[in-house]
Amino acid sequence: MSDAATTSLGQFLRERRTRLDPASFGLGLGRRRTPGLRREEVAQRAHISATWYTWLEQNRGGAPSSDVLQRLAGALMLTELEREHMFILALGHPPEPRYQQPDTVSPRLQRVLDAMPDSPAMMRTATWDVVAWNRAASLVLTDYGKLPPRQRNILRLLFSDTRIQAAQDDWLKVARYVVGAFRADAARAGAEVGELVEDLRQSSPQFDALWRNHDVIGHGDGLKRLHHPVEGSIDLEFSTFAVEGRPDLCMMVYIPGNADAAAKIQRLLVPSGEQSSMA
Structure with missing residues (x-):
């Protein structure tokens, strides 16, 4: 010094x-x-x-x-x-990040999500619990508001919910990517991640096998194709962002990958009554 x-x-x-x-x-x-x-x-x-x-x-x-x-x-x-x-x-260096499991986000961060009405966006923790989302995320990805808080976890949904699995264009590829990216976050979460990993390993042989591979994958951005129950295939581009002052949080934003995807998202955003009047 x-x-x-x-x-x-x-x-x-x-x-x-x-x-x-x-x-x-x-x-x-x-x-x-x-x-x-x-x-x-x-x-x-x-x-x-x-x-x-x-x-x-x-x-x-x-x-x-x-x-x-x-x-x-x-x-x-x-x-x-x-x-x-x-x-x-x-x-000469900042402290190690201190993981804190948040139950929710500040009103300011929620407003950031809501300011992107045409792009599904969410806030997730280092244990991949979804703690905030906008309306587009509910309509295009998953209606997290209808799930108990414990089930608002991307890993639990991916390895246990058949509807989420069916929505993936290549479930195994997505699962391998998510587990590798989660492992990169797990070290920051420390003891908080132990119970989640054990639950997943006991309940899902697929997760157990992928976890034992010890793959670590960066997850800054990428492409995703969803099979939506109403609109069919939707191509998305996603990016992840760190939240200043909140090392426990990550913001994920999905944007339409092409004009067709944009049109499909727009139709989902229109209330059902207005869709009928527009037909």
Whole structure:
């Protein structure tokens, strides 16, 4: 760690400490000569010695460990962005992603999905649970809103739902691709993925065989052909996007692969009553 980085870390810790309100921690009693928390109070909150914390602010004692930095992030009430900044100052790289299983997404992210009315789009987790989707995804891909939350999982659907299997142009090719891409995500999900993998291996010999191949596949973009029960074959192009500040989420967007697919999606988006009046 360079002297410049060390100095910046000390300044950053000192700045964040002095911005904290002692009263919010029940520490507002008595006279305080300086703003914010005292060094020993931050050290106590982080479960490290006051001497060690003082050295960090004074740019002494070498680089702290990732564990110490995590505890300091909690003690100083840092945001995710501030925590990442602190790690870069201290160690020269951001922290390892912390997987959090979300139940839903923010209204802003839902609005992003809804702003693409002609393109099926969804948000999925590192365990491939679908936690948000737009209307086009419900009509073209799967109506996730009609499924219990536990079943809103791309792997569970692909290996257990005969309707989903029949909708794939080449089910085995799709299954091999999905398992390989899922394995790339599984390392980030850590222990959260264990139960899902065991369930799938017990319930699906096909998944078990593919999982034992240990293939790892990138899944940035590609082509997909669906067999829709109403419109027949629909060619789609898909792309995946990381969500800034949410390493646990991935956005998947499907766009029509040709004019015929675009027309079919448009027909699906028109309410059934209006379709009858247009006939």
